[in-house]
Amino acid sequence: MKKNENLKSLSLNEIEYYKVHGRNISGQCPLPLFFNGSGIEVNVTGSELWIDLEVDCDFHEPWIYTALNNSFMSRQMLLPGSYSICLFRNMSPDSVKNMKFMRELQSMTEDDDCHILVKGFQTDGFFLPTSEKRYKIEFIGDSITSGEGTYGAKEDTDWLAMYMSSSRNYAVMTANALNADYHLFSQGGWGVYCGWDNDTRHNIPSRYEALCGLCGGEFNESLGVSKPYDFRSWVPDAIVVNLGTNDASAFEQPPFTIPETGEVCKQRKNPDGTYNREDLLKFEQAVIDFLKILRKHNESSHIVWAYGMLGYDLTLAITEAMNTYRNETGDSNVAFLQLPDSTPDNLGAHAHPGPASHERAAAVLTEYFKKKWEV
Amino acid sequence: MKKNENLKSLSLNEIEYYKVHGRNISGQCPLPLFFNGSGIEVNVTGSELWIDLEVDCDFHEPWIYTALNNSFMSRQMLLPGSYSICLFRNMSPDSVKNMKFMRELQSMTEDDDCHILVKGFQTDGFFLPTSEKRYKIEFIGDSITSGEGTYGAKEDTDWLAMYMSSSRNYAVMTANALNADYHLFSQGGWGVYCGWDNDTRHNIPSRYEALCGLCGGEFNESLGVSKPYDFRSWVPDAIVVNLGTNDASAFEQPPFTIPETGEVCKQRKNPDGTYNREDLLKFEQAVIDFLKILRKHNESSHIVWAYGMLGYDLTLAITEAMNTYRNETGDSNVAFLQLPDSTPDNLGAHAHPGPASHERAAAVLTEYFKKKWEV
Amino acid sequence: MKKNENLKSLSLNEIEYYKVHGRNISGQCPLPLFFNGSGIEVNVTGSELWIDLEVDCDFHEPWIYTALNNSFMSRQMLLPGSYSICLFRNMSPDSVKNMKFMRELQSMTEDDDCHILVKGFQTDGFFLPTSEKRYKIEFIGDSITSGEGTYGAKEDTDWLAMYMSSSRNYAVMTANALNADYHLFSQGGWGVYCGWDNDTRHNIPSRYEALCGLCGGEFNESLGVSKPYDFRSWVPDAIVVNLGTNDASAFEQPPFTIPETGEVCKQRKNPDGTYNREDLLKFEQAVIDFLKILRKHNESSHIVWAYGMLGYDLTLAITEAMNTYRNETGDSNVAFLQLPDSTPDNLGAHAHPGPASHERAAAVLTEYFKKKWEV
Amino acid sequence: MKKNENLKSLSLNEIEYYKVHGRNISGQCPLPLFFNGSGIEVNVTGSELWIDLEVDCDFHEPWIYTALNNSFMSRQMLLPGSYSICLFRNMSPDSVKNMKFMRELQSMTEDDDCHILVKGFQTDGFFLPTSEKRYKIEFIGDSITSGEGTYGAKEDTDWLAMYMSSSRNYAVMTANALNADYHLFSQGGWGVYCGWDNDTRHNIPSRYEALCGLCGGEFNESLGVSKPYDFRSWVPDAIVVNLGTNDASAFEQPPFTIPETGEVCKQRKNPDGTYNREDLLKFEQAVIDFLKILRKHNESSHIVWAYGMLGYDLTLAITEAMNTYRNETGDSNVAFLQLPDSTPDNLGAHAHPGPASHERAAAVLTEYFKKKWEV
Structure with a gap:
């Protein structure tokens, strides 16, 4: 597999447009996802998108799911570490893709180590404004x-x-x-x-x-x-x-x-x-x-x-x-x-x-x- | 259409087995059907069954429905008069048929004349016990x-x-x-x-x-x-x-x-x-x-x-x-x-x-x- | 029940507007309903509507259903004779009601006597054009x-x-x-x-x-x-x-x-x-x-x-x-x-x-x- | 997160009981998953289970899903590399878990590099026979x-x-x-x-x-x-x-x-x-x-x-x-x-x-x- 040479790593605070789901403090970077249903949403062009994470837990590993254009795409366990997950590859670069990365696991009173931090994204596209719901x-x-x-x-x-x-x-x-x-x-x-x-x-x-x-x-x-x-x-x-x-x-x-x-x-x-x-x-x-x-x-x-x-x-x-x-x-x-x-x-x-x-x-x-x- | 010569007219008080649905006074003959969901149910053999009615109303004509073997069969308006309605004809005479004749119209506070009385049945079969529900x-x-x-x-x-x-x-x-x-x-x-x-x-x-x-x-x-x-x-x-x-x-x-x-x-x-x-x-x-x-x-x-x-x-x-x-x-x-x-x-x-x-x-x-x- | 003094009896050939469902010869009066799904449809004002019928059969009595404003209303057995059936009473006289009277029983190869003839209607309203479907x-x-x-x-x-x-x-x-x-x-x-x-x-x-x-x-x-x-x-x-x-x-x-x-x-x-x-x-x-x-x-x-x-x-x-x-x-x-x-x-x-x-x-x-x- | 010290790595040819889904050559190790619906199924005790993979592709990255006790659990993209994926953790060790690891992506005529090889499992439990369907x-x-x-x-x-x-x-x-x-x-x-x-x-x-x-x-x-x-x-x-x-x-x-x-x-x-x-x-x-x-x-x-x-x-x-x-x-x-x-x-x-x-x-x-x- 050839590496996509056009990928750029962007810290969240370098990204103008993204939407945070779930309770949070405005502007935090990295962004913690505390609750189930907490997550981050972007509208992005480009052929490829990765999300950069920092994850930890003791017993209860967090799970997440992703949705592309509001359609469920993936669901997986996150284990401790600093790593990136590919959200999509090889898509038509010019179209705007709506991508959500969402926490499945509730906030865990019983696992003090448990957290997901979103540090940023890697993409060959650019970010566009997201919309508020009614x-x-x-x-x-x-x-x-x-x-x-x-x-x-x-x-x-x-x-x-x-x-x-x-x-x-x-x-x-x-x-x-x-x-x-x-x-x-x-x-x-x-x-x-x-x-x-x-x-x-x-x-x-x-x-x-x-x-x-x-x-x-x-x-x-x-x-x-x-x-x-x-x-x-x-x-x-x-x-x-x-x-x-x-x-x-x-x-x-x-x-x-x-x-x-x-x-x-x-x-x-x-x-x-x-x-x-x-x-x-x-x-x-x-x-x-x-x-x-x-x-x-x-x-x-x-x-x-x-x-x-x-x-x-x-x-x-x-x-x-x-x-x-x-x-x-x-x-x-x-x-x-x-x-x-x-x-x-x-x-x-x-x-x-x-x-x-x-x-x-x-x-x-x-x-x-x-x-x-x-x- | 040939007349069924074997039909016998039976007043309700000549019939040993029948079941009354809805509030009533035990043993009334003729049997009034006061409420929607009031009705009479029989288990009967024979090829043919008629019900004998006396009906009146001023404005709100009562409607009824029938169910054969617990399956909806007919629904119609009843107009004033004394008459009989055929509930089935030409069925296999030996099998036991469960027939319900049920009032559709609520008791009518606004129509003092409104009533349905069941006087009896005509059949070439005989009546068998009905069952209580659980x-x-x-x-x-x-x-x-x-x-x-x-x-x-x-x-x-x-x-x-x-x-x-x-x-x-x-x-x-x-x-x-x-x-x-x-x-x-x-x-x-x-x-x-x-x-x-x-x-x-x-x-x-x-x-x-x-x-x-x-x-x-x-x-x-x-x-x-x-x-x-x-x-x-x-x-x-x-x-x-x-x-x-x-x-x-x-x-x-x-x-x-x-x-x-x-x-x-x-x-x-x-x-x-x-x-x-x-x-x-x-x-x-x-x-x-x-x-x-x-x-x-x-x-x-x-x-x-x-x-x-x-x-x-x-x-x-x-x-x-x-x-x-x-x-x-x-x-x-x-x-x-x-x-x-x-x-x-x-x-x-x-x-x-x-x-x-x-x-x-x-x-x-x-x-x-x-x-x-x-x- | 008071008689509606305003009811007028009209033979089908006195009625300008009605729609025939099912195969038929144009303009027949009385109108035979040969097939299941054969029937007659009217748009009519007035408070009350009756249909005048002539019915016969040997063994297989025809059944019919009615639909008011395209909604199923009644279903019943028709026995031999010349008689009228009330299709509705006491409706708001000015509104236009769509009424269908439809045969339930197939044409019966096995019963030469079986037929339903629609002779006309009785109403205190008047008839309006019906529509063709697409x-x-x-x-x-x-x-x-x-x-x-x-x-x-x-x-x-x-x-x-x-x-x-x-x-x-x-x-x-x-x-x-x-x-x-x-x-x-x-x-x-x-x-x-x-x-x-x-x-x-x-x-x-x-x-x-x-x-x-x-x-x-x-x-x-x-x-x-x-x-x-x-x-x-x-x-x-x-x-x-x-x-x-x-x-x-x-x-x-x-x-x-x-x-x-x-x-x-x-x-x-x-x-x-x-x-x-x-x-x-x-x-x-x-x-x-x-x-x-x-x-x-x-x-x-x-x-x-x-x-x-x-x-x-x-x-x-x-x-x-x-x-x-x-x-x-x-x-x-x-x-x-x-x-x-x-x-x-x-x-x-x-x-x-x-x-x-x-x-x-x-x-x-x-x-x-x-x-x-x-x- | 504490490491599970009891995990043992087993190559497929060290495992007596597992079931292969999809066309294959009997006994291959590592096991290629060629088709969508190809996969491997195990019945296993223990608290934890990992699968060891070798994956490659040029353009079309393979996706997989897992099912625990016949219930969909996860779905994700596999990128090239040799790595292990955790299928479950912290389960009751004595119960027998049925785990399926299944390919989502069809065999790819258009991507010669595309393959998934299952090399083995890591677990603290042991493997039990799987069943044939009717x-x-x-x-x-x-x-x-x-x-x-x-x-x-x-x-x-x-x-x-x-x-x-x-x-x-x-x-x-x-x-x-x-x-x-x-x-x-x-x-x-x-x-x-x-x-x-x-x-x-x-x-x-x-x-x-x-x-x-x-x-x-x-x-x-x-x-x-x-x-x-x-x-x-x-x-x-x-x-x-x-x-x-x-x-x-x-x-x-x-x-x-x-x-x-x-x-x-x-x-x-x-x-x-x-x-x-x-x-x-x-x-x-x-x-x-x-x-x-x-x-x-x-x-x-x-x-x-x-x-x-x-x-x-x-x-x-x-x-x-x-x-x-x-x-x-x-x-x-x-x-x-x-x-x-x-x-x-x-x-x-x-x-x-x-x-x-x-x-x-x-x-x-x-x-x-x-x-x-x-x-």
């Missing part, structure tokens, strides 16, 4: 929004990076159908009040206000993950909160002892199998408080609590909390939307919603916003 | 449950009997998919608290406890429609309440003056377009009270409030009422389920859900009960 | 084109009128999707060379050139059924021939003896299970001859032999005949199209294609013509 | 069978490796649905008699009898590509030939001059737009001859000529040739099957069938074989 939607969630189970066989039960995605994800499907840009903010196993195992530290609201409160470690800290996120930098038209599934699970799980404090956490059930009212109200208070946080930072956004892809158990609790919030605050720009529960036919790996379940959920959300926005 | 479900609703718009072109806007059905009805689809018997209790334009036009007399709960509180007139009275319904005669495993759509509409409509009393009714909106809290609470109280009535008569039934086929506007109000009900009564055997809103693609006649919308709603309900009942 | 398609076939099995349960095996239709028929679905008028010419059990049981009298070509060569008897003769059909009266853009299924069956059936002549007919198989070449060539010659007849009367029509809804057995024989025809005549305006074979999932009554199979076939034909006609 | 099917075709256009946006028009696949390919979908092993033998632009551009050298039959007659160059020759393929090594139950699309195209294209000989090739059309009979017969003779070749090497295989995904133009010519073949040889174990033509809705990149079109074709083939084999 709408902006933020999706906040748990493993469902992390796309867990959207890849992998139904019998697969390991909890691994490769099973998560943004490429087969209801949130991304919804955004694409609505011609919307999107941010994802999600963590598998986490809830509004507590995680699936009753661990109250694993609540999304506590991490929401930092740039990427869901990852840590010295290196990630150096990227600013703990800094307050600048909510004015990207104002969503809508926020979709898909949380509650792990909070429901906590009622079924044994108590959890927080190692640092020895505090024992447990969402209790009554002898008749219903939820203990006191514990349910803890969950509801967390919903109320989170809605207030969301509203504080996103004054004009329509907030939709969208719930149900793994069971409807907390429907009445979530809506009770939403009603309390509405009555307390007078804020009526919130709605509850039920997403279709997964069935044995559309479950994916690890007992999580498979691609067909994500498609159903995306259809409900898409129809909802099309009606609301009269698209 | 489950029983009662569906309570408005025009959606009356199947309005399930027949007719999208541009049709008259409010007429022919557009309503039980044959293309989400309730019946759900019941069939679950192998369940069903009762329908519904009236177009009515709500829980008031009708679409703010008429507070048009609330379903006020009529629910009578046999068929939705029809009147001297003749219907003579059939016992105003007598208390014997709830012990048919104990549903589940009750699906699909109400709220007209209550939402009332907020958008002008005031209604009740002629008898001069009382002016109006569900108000606030200047910012939200619902007036005081009026919303009237609606919610009606939900709470109706749930108490339902529970009083159906101690063990799982109650599902299923809402959304024509918009999600009252989702939070309904769930607020349900939560209040649960907290007041400790009754946790109730659930809220969202049915998919109709889209321009699946609307039917008169801006009501078309057959495809009913199929979507039935799928959601069917999946819900399959999971709950582990079918 | 295309005209003739469909020629057997029980599949007669819609056998499109109604009825999968376990139903009687051969009866009620199971046939034009309302759930691939031919009509295709025509509607293409905005085309259609003629159907079909007879259950018949073939190109012989019927399913080897009866060589039951070949469609021998009857094709008469107005309705598929029905007989004194009364039908008086309607002109045996007169040559005037092919110039309705020039199809395309002819779809769906024949061969019964010809294939003949190879599997015992010999048939023609009663009048004692001639024994049998399409033979070789010991290895393949078709006897000599007999296959009889079939192929019949295909060739029929194509010549079709072309003689329809000089410009695109002829599509569409085959396969009940098995692909004669695909190569049909195409061999078509190739011979093309080579002999130089006529290249013919095509072979495979329709999807029915599967256990989409079979209807009497082991015939059910509605879902008809939908699949219609999709293939529709796509074919959309591409050809650049619709 | 059926074996060989698919022979052109760009459609090479999966061209199954990846990429509809507007993409470059002719590049990344757009081809076996992962979204009707042939593979069919085989999977039938629980069948498969061989693919295809080349974009080629036909039975000539290529899309009239180049008569580009006919599949001339290359079919060699191991991989579709690739050349010194290195590939050293792998045995020109050696006669051992047809006894893998006896297909069925052979699906999807050829004719490029032969039809040749009639529309300008003449082609073969550089070596100066011979001018051109499939001509008549002035009326029909195919020149003499040239059509050249095509038909090529079909006949190819059927003889196929039968010579595959005595018992059911041969299905499956055609139509990009137009039905040669349906009658192909069937004429098949009939001639049958009449000449008495071989009746051949069938013609029409695959659904692609529509604007389901076209993929480069005006080729997209994934939805491949799904439709696979459904037709699957239903065909299920009926034939009574699966």
Whole structure:
């Protein structure tokens, strides 16, 4: 194979036009991709394009996918190192190609080393402006929004990076159908009040206000993950909160002892199998408080609590909390939307919603916003 | 055409085996069919079967459909008179045929003359026992449950009997998919608290406890429609309440003056377009009270409030009422389920859900009960 | 029910505007409906519409369906007699309603008494011009084109009128999707060379050139059924021939003896299970001859032999005949199209294609013509 | 990231159990993957698995995909070099994982350097026997069978490796649905008699009898590509030939001059737009001859000529040739099957069938074989 002698290496800060997907600090170079659905998009001429990366992880290797002209092209594991990946070769040099390089793996609270940095591109073409979409939607969630189970066989039960995605994800499907840009903010196993195992530290609201409160470690800290996120930098038209599934699970799980404090956490059930009212109200208070946080930072956004892809158990609790919030605050720009529960036919790996379940959920959300926005 | 000399006329009370669908008084002869989805079912041998009817109406002629071996066969308008309709001819005489003769038109509050009486059958065969289904479900609703718009072109806007059905009805689809018997209790334009036009007399709960509180007139009275319904005669495993759509509409409509009393009714909106809290609470109280009535008569039934086929506007109000009900009564055997809103693609006649919308709603309900009942 | 005093009875020959569907003699009054898919269509104002009929049959009672504004509304058995059927009541008088009254039952070679005559209408409105569709398609076939099995349960095996239709028929679905008028010419059990049981009298070509060569008897003769059909009266853009299924069956059936002549007919198989070449060539010659007849009367029509809804057995024989025809005549305006074979999932009554199979076939034909006609 | 100290490197000839997909010489090490759909499959325990490769190409870089437990996991470009790719990490070590590493790119007649060699694996587990499928099917075709256009946006028009696949390919979908092993033998632009551009050298039959007659160059020759393929090594139950699309195209294209000989090739059309009979017969003779070749090497295989995904133009010519073949040889174990033509809705990149079109074709083939084999 002959080397393309016309390739030029460009650091991101030498490139005028590119678009960053996902929460970030404007102008960072190299560019960290923190979340699933984070990525970089370019419009570029030329016959060939490479992306220059710096990657690390301890256990959970990040996966990425690429899309050429908005069509899925590749998906692969990234292992630690500094290297370049060829995104295309031998294309007609004059045509403008839209290329997206997108992270599949959620931000990993459990792997401080895990990161992807985009340093720049190599091409024989030049870069052109990218376009803004008509709408902006933020999706906040748990493993469902992390796309867990959207890849992998139904019998697969390991909890691994490769099973998560943004490429087969209801949130991304919804955004694409609505011609919307999107941010994802999600963590598998986490809830509004507590995680699936009753661990109250694993609540999304506590991490929401930092740039990427869901990852840590010295290196990630150096990227600013703990800094307050600048909510004015990207104002969503809508926020979709898909949380509650792990909070429901906590009622079924044994108590959890927080190692640092020895505090024992447990969402209790009554002898008749219903939820203990006191514990349910803890969950509801967390919903109320989170809605207030969301509203504080996103004054004009329509907030939709969208719930149900793994069971409807907390429907009445979530809506009770939403009603309390509405009555307390007078804020009526919130709605509850039920997403279709997964069935044995559309479950994916690890007992999580498979691609067909994500498609159903995306259809409900898409129809909802099309009606609301009269698209 | 040669006359079949072997046909015998049998009054219903001469027939040992037949099955009545829909609320009724046991053993009535002739048998009135009050509701859409009311009907009579027989297992019969012989080559030929006729049904003997007495029909009347003023404006709204009843429509019926027939199903042979659970497959839709015919649908037609019934005009006033005493006459017989041939259900099949020339079939293999020895095989057992399952034949259903079912009312398509809801009980008509607006037409006191409207009734269908089944007097008996003519056949050259004999009748055999019919079977009970595994489950029983009662569906309570408005025009959606009356199947309005399930027949007719999208541009049709008259409010007429022919557009309503039980044959293309989400309730019946759900019941069939679950192998369940069903009762329908519904009236177009009515709500829980008031009708679409703010008429507070048009609330379903006020009529629910009578046999068929939705029809009147001297003749219907003579059939016992105003007598208390014997709830012990048919104990549903589940009750699906699909109400709220007209209550939402009332907020958008002008005031209604009740002629008898001069009382002016109006569900108000606030200047910012939200619902007036005081009026919303009237609606919610009606939900709470109706749930108490339902529970009083159906101690063990799982109650599902299923809402959304024509918009999600009252989702939070309904769930607020349900939560209040649960907290007041400790009754946790109730659930809220969202049915998919109709889209321009699946609307039917008169801006009501078309057959495809009913199929979507039935799928959601069917999946819900399959999971709950582990079918 | 009050009588509508404004209804006027009009004989067909007093009505300026109406549209006849199916082969017919122009201007006949009363109007016979010979074929499934034959019917009468009106655009009419007024609140009410009745159709005046004269019906007879011996064994096979005709069935009809009605469509209001192109939407299926009713379906019922017609028994012998002179009577009127109400098509709608109480509609907004000023709007123009499109009403179709369509025959479901094929022309019945086996029932000489069977006929439907439309004598006129009763209405309080007036009639307006109907429109021509953009295309005209003739469909020629057997029980599949007669819609056998499109109604009825999968376990139903009687051969009866009620199971046939034009309302759930691939031919009509295709025509509607293409905005085309259609003629159907079909007879259950018949073939190109012989019927399913080897009866060589039951070949469609021998009857094709008469107005309705598929029905007989004194009364039908008086309607002109045996007169040559005037092919110039309705020039199809395309002819779809769906024949061969019964010809294939003949190879599997015992010999048939023609009663009048004692001639024994049998399409033979070789010991290895393949078709006897000599007999296959009889079939192929019949295909060739029929194509010549079709072309003689329809000089410009695109002829599509569409085959396969009940098995692909004669695909190569049909195409061999078509190739011979093309080579002999130089006529290249013919095509072979495979329709999807029915599967256990989409079979209807009497082991015939059910509605879902008809939908699949219609999709293939529709796509074919959309591409050809650049619709 | 810690290195897994337990990884062991094993050359293929040190591994007892693995399964080769696609034509090959038994026992080759390293193992060349010649065709799209060629690949290697292992059942393996352990937490981690790598594959050791040697790759080269000039212009057309090979792409591959992997499937874990029969579920698509990754897809990527392979660039020249000797390297290893991690297939999974950190899995539960004791469970048996089924891993497939499959070539996406067709064998490349136009790139002599192009090859993928599998040298071995690295794992901390051990290998277990793989299973044979119930059926074996060989698919022979052109760009459609090479999966061209199954990846990429509809507007993409470059002719590049990344757009081809076996992962979204009707042939593979069919085989999977039938629980069948498969061989693919295809080349974009080629036909039975000539290529899309009239180049008569580009006919599949001339290359079919060699191991991989579709690739050349010194290195590939050293792998045995020109050696006669051992047809006894893998006896297909069925052979699906999807050829004719490029032969039809040749009639529309300008003449082609073969550089070596100066011979001018051109499939001509008549002035009326029909195919020149003499040239059509050249095509038909090529079909006949190819059927003889196929039968010579595959005595018992059911041969299905499956055609139509990009137009039905040669349906009658192909069937004429098949009939001639049958009449000449008495071989009746051949069938013609029409695959659904692609529509604007389901076209993929480069005006080729997209994934939805491949799904439709696979459904037709699957239903065909299920009926034939009574699966």
